[in-house]
Amino acid sequence: MLSAKLLHLLEGKLIYMVDFTWTELDERAVKLAKVLSADAVEKAGSGHPGSPVSLAPIAYTLYQHFIKHDPKDPNWEGRDRFILSGGHASLTQYVQLYFSGYDLTLDDLKKFRTMGTRTPGHPEYGLTPGIEMTTGPLGQGLASAVGFAMGQRFQRNLLDADAPAGTSPFDHKVWVICGEGDVEEGISAEAASLAGGQKLGNLTVIFDANHIQIEGDTNLTFSEDILKRFEAQGWYTDEVSFVQPDGSYKEDTEALAAALHKAEQVTDRPHFIKVDTLIAWPTPGKTNDESSHGSKLGAEAVAGLKEILGFDPEVAFPADDEALAHARKVADRGAEAHKEWDEQFKAWREANPDKAALFDRMAAGELPADFNKAIDELEAGVTAGASVATRKASGAALNAIAAVMPELWGGSADLGGSNNTTIKGAASFLPAEYATKTWPNVSEGGRVLHFGVRELAMGAITNGMILGSHTRPFNGTFFMFSDYERPTVRLAALMNIPNLYVWTHDSVAVGEDGPTHQPVENLASVRAIPNLEVVRPADEFETAEAYRYAFERDSKAPVAMILTRQSVPTLAETIAKAKDGVKCGAYVLVDTDGTPDVILMGSGSEVQHAVKAAETLAAEGIKARVVSVPSMEWFEQQSEEYKESVLPAAVRARVSVEAGLALSWYKYLGSYGKAVSIESFGLQGAGDENMVALGITAEHVVEEAKASIAAARA
Secondary structure, eight states: OEEEOOEEEETTEEEEOOOEEEOHHHHHHHHHHHHHHHHHHHHHTOSOOHHHHHHHHHHHHIIIIIOOOOTTOTTOTTOOEEEESSGGGTHHHHHHHHHHTOSOOHHHHHTTTSTTOSSOSSOOTTTSTTOOSOOOSTTHHHHHHHHHHHHHHHHHHHHHTTSOTTOSTTOOOEEEEEEHHHHHSHHHHHHHHHHHHHTOTTEEEEEEEOOEETTEEGGGTOOSOHHHHHHHTTOEEEEEESBOTTSOBOOOHHHHHHHHHHHHTOOSSOEEEEEEOOTTTTOTTTTTOTHHHHSOOOHHHHHHHHHHHTOOTTOSSOOOHHHHHHHTHHHHHHHHHHHHHHHHHHHHHHHOHHHHHHHHHHHHTOOOTTHHHHHHHHHHTOOTTOEEEHHHHHHHHHHHHHTTOTTEEEEESSOHHHHTOOOTTOOEESOGGGOOSSOOOEETTOSEEEOOSOHHHHHHHHHHHHHHSSOEEEEEEEGGGHHHHHHHHHHHHHHTOOOEEEEEOOSGGGOTTOGGGOOSSHHHHHHTSTTOEEEOOSSHHHHHHHHHHHHHSSOOOOEEEEOOSSEEEOOHHHHHHHHHHGGGSOEEEEOOSSSOSEEEEEOGGGHHHHHHHHHHHHHTTOOEEEEEOSOHHHHHTSOHHHHHHHSOTTOOOEEEEOSSOSGGGHHHHTTTOEEEOOOSOOOSSOHHHHHHHTTOSHHHHHHHHHHHHHHHHO
């Protein structure tokens, strides 16, 4: 048994730590973790065994000694959050969850990477108890962890701002294990830069430096001094090496614990602890070899590993009941911590009844009582014929909601003024020393977020805010640059979490900035993401209703608001019908007596052209129904009866009008429909000139309507 009073110098002061005890049972538990990881991959026939084998002592140390958690209540509000950024090493976490007594069994480990399993190849949010987010796309876990840490700080300031540090029931820490692949991805640099500036002392990243990736030694592509990089970005850094100066290898958990405890004393910077390891150690023939990264070790190597660690090489998934029982004592410690937290939380509730009511509403996912009133009052100021950009209408809606929903916060990728994403009168979410002439009002509980030109990190960070708190963040950029954010949008959709994207400057009407800034393919592209609900409102009134339903709906899916730079007319028809229509995704905006000759469908700024075209056709005796389609996703959620009432199958002549690719519309156009669309990149002219030059006009809609009618009657 090893028991030591760990002590060290920190900025000239001698710091003591409670006893860190590492027993023979701990050693046996780590050995068992290594063998179970190797066996799980071997049984599956595929996977990433090397990192789980060598990470076992690091993960075990965290779960046993540092992470505050209660295995019997994985969603306990007071828990720390742990994120395995390198999700391919998922067994690292699964084994520790099994060891700790979460609702995960040995049979679950045996079903690794199989259909219907709770132990998939990469951790999946909502599937396995104890998993805080889906990881796998490298770098996103680390970046989202920054959002977890920011979300914790914001929620703490919202609910318990005056409590001294470490005394609030809303104080908790965020822990991450990442590897070389995570920090090679650019998202990590974006997020780490923000985290340093935010001084997130509640965030600790353990960097597994095993110097191996799929193609071999990381010297091929990764030669920088990673500690200096993170130090330059404002992080506290330290290093522990399991590779000893004489070339031997020692899984020095005592040194790791001392480094982590030392880091915890630093509260004004996030922490980055590098641990030098050998992948797959001590597997014979596979240690420090790239073949152990992404392929099973093979029967011979697994047998050799078991022999070295004292297990029968012929026994798969061996047991060590004594070591497992020892590891599961962490559940008792977690239960005790939970009990203490319950008392702290009860005292806070009694002292802060108004804040407690706010917390209860937030935790339940409920809207404030006066939410609808705020939208109604906003809509009361809307007048037909007014000319308003939907980005401006979006800003008005966000501010109306923010006035009654204190948990709403957000910002843009250096485009707050253009995206209209600034909550008026609110402080910026920043440490005091970063106030500027333009933004003098700053607070660690501010509601205005400044992401800088970092769309990718912005998307991951807001994902983390949602997952790590009960707050409702939003983020914005130009629609063209949603491409930079896209991988995180996909992950939000996969996790089914309600991120809110404010994407403005939505078409070639952006104008003189030219084709680089004019989205053409983007609408079709984002509509292709499963479970992302895309909304492109026609005018000011539809925009308000889009926000109402985005918050009111039962779905937790993310929502993308697609908004204009240019002003568009507010239609009398939307004021009359959008309150019932927008939430249905598509609705009849202008109708005719009897059966229509043609249906004109449009979204966003092009709905006005459909309305004008219908008027022209009516003057010629042609009956045209106009259908506004703010959200195809919301429309597809309606009953077949409703969809038929809007788009009757008997009316085969149809026209869609949208300033982008027609790809999304063909399912509604049928065999005889015509698309008024843009199938090329944009132009260098002014926005209105571009629209005319590319055929996005009422006149073109009229032409195509007549052509569709002729085709349908032929």
